[in-house]
Amino acid sequence: MIAKIYKNPYIRFILFGVLAAMVPTLADWGVIRFGTITTLTQVIYFGIAALGLNLLLGYSGSISLGTAGFMGLGAYIAAYVLSDLNMSFLLGILIAILVPTAIGILVGLVSLRISGLYLAIATLCVSEILLESFRQATDITGGMSGKRTSFPSIFGYTFDRASTFIFLVAVLVLVMILTYNLVNSHLGRAFNAMRGSEVAAQAMGVNLLKYRLIAFALATAYAGLAGALCAYYIRAVSPTQWSLNLSLLCLAAVVIGGFRSIYGTVLGAFVVWAVPDLFLKRLPIIGDNPAIPFIFNGVLIIVVIMFYPHGLVHITHDARKLLNKLKKRGKGDADA
């Protein structure tokens, strides 16, 4: 019975969420440092953006380098709705999802004409247009000095650092469940067919236009949501953070974690955003130099890609295999 419950994917997602939501409590108890919460929050919102990218790249097979631009758009919209319009942050999140999605659908239309590397750089083009607009539309975005906002509040309750973290964890779990349902529905099967061969998919009755648009809409919606969450947690949005490098980091999270894997993407985000902060900075001697974690992250990305091309999510599987092998060998020795 317990094994059956444990095997249920939804319960696993919720369990994962409950475990993650205990982080602020652990920090209160002094088990982990408060700075760790901020690092883990980064993992959450960038993880959501990376999940969207994984839907697009891993499942439907189209690449995008525009994640950062759409995240930035979401962040600015969320901050604008909360601070300038003084409306509910939920409405802010909703608009921050809808507007990037609309642009994402346009990019999806473009993606029917161009593919591969050209598409990647076309999306980068969209991202750069957005980024340049963040700098120039000073009335809304605050220009180069950026925009400030505040912690969201609902029904008279204002979130603080810890409760925002728990809220973010809840959103992450919801997004993971949503993604799980999406990829296990007819949508996921259509994406898989499309990735394998567009022509074959069309022959089997998959409407290429429809599913391309859905794939891009989903990826940008996730990015917009991630941006909004980022804005509400950091409470400041600056135009410099949404550069090509951030898009590449999201891509790295997907590749490192493993294509077509939900936990893998979150794991990848953890490796990219949390490992340098949480572990490398603690190392003696080299940890003091602020440049070293950066270099280590770079080396780590290269090493993982070269020696673990299917993603870190397979590490448990491989470890189990290795363990079984060792067990068998141990038995063999005993028999001999």
Add this chain to the structure above:
Amino acid sequence: MKWVSLMSGELGTLIQLLLRSLETGSVYALAALGIIIVFRTSLITHFAQGSMGMFNTFLVTTLVVSFAVPLWAAMLCGAVSAVICGFLVDFFIIRRAKRVTPVGRQIITLGLIMIFLGLAPMVFGVDPLLLPRFITGGDFRIPGLGASISHNAVLNISIGLVLMGTLFYILQKTKLGLAVRVTASNEPTARLMGVPTRTVTLLAWAVAGVLGMLSGVMIAPATTVTVTLMNIVQVNALFACVLGGFQTFYGPVIAAYIIGIGNNLLVYYVSSVWGGQIMYLLILIFLIFRPNGLVGKKYVKKV
């Protein structure tokens, strides 16, 4: 009479703008050429071209500022370091990544970006540096039009043109160039035919490194040398590659000049705020109508 002087003033501004654009165009063209050479020989989009260029520009600047080395000697050192960087990257990483998925291979250059972004402040310090121009002061004036161009800009444009001319001569007319082109068109077949494809790839990375360094040194005097020095150059060079098409060596170079000129004209005549975005939007729209770029060939997809 007034009308004539006004016209000549307008024309002067236009020529002035075009000359300026040629300088930025050269910078983008050099960077784009580096990216395309690497892409054609090892099928990797060189996202780290800018970061490697930034690193070597930092080296040149540090030599000039802190050690009072003359600029030409510093650039020579920078070129040597760029070649070494290219060699190391190809020898230790790219060569060993043959089995990696196509997307994974692009991410490798992301790892390189992070390494160079981390190395630069560690080796050269975090303070922004100033790189002097080759030729300080002095303008060429075009009589009657009021347009002028600094000696340094002329030098930059000529260096760009001469260098690209030499590279294209080598590519088209020499045995080495033939080896590069053969590797670019089909690597396994080229290897079977006895072309030393590994050496070709090694050279490509070294040349790309030097081109990146040169574009960095050219753009540096206009701003300060920091880790973000090459961001704009890198993005525009990538756009030049798609606008020109990844299939030829000369397409991206032409496209780089088009982007340089188009950008300046739009910023001056249309809108100083939205000019840059309009340029990018035009590239996007162009791509919709010609998905393989200006001079790209269309490959027929077979089922």
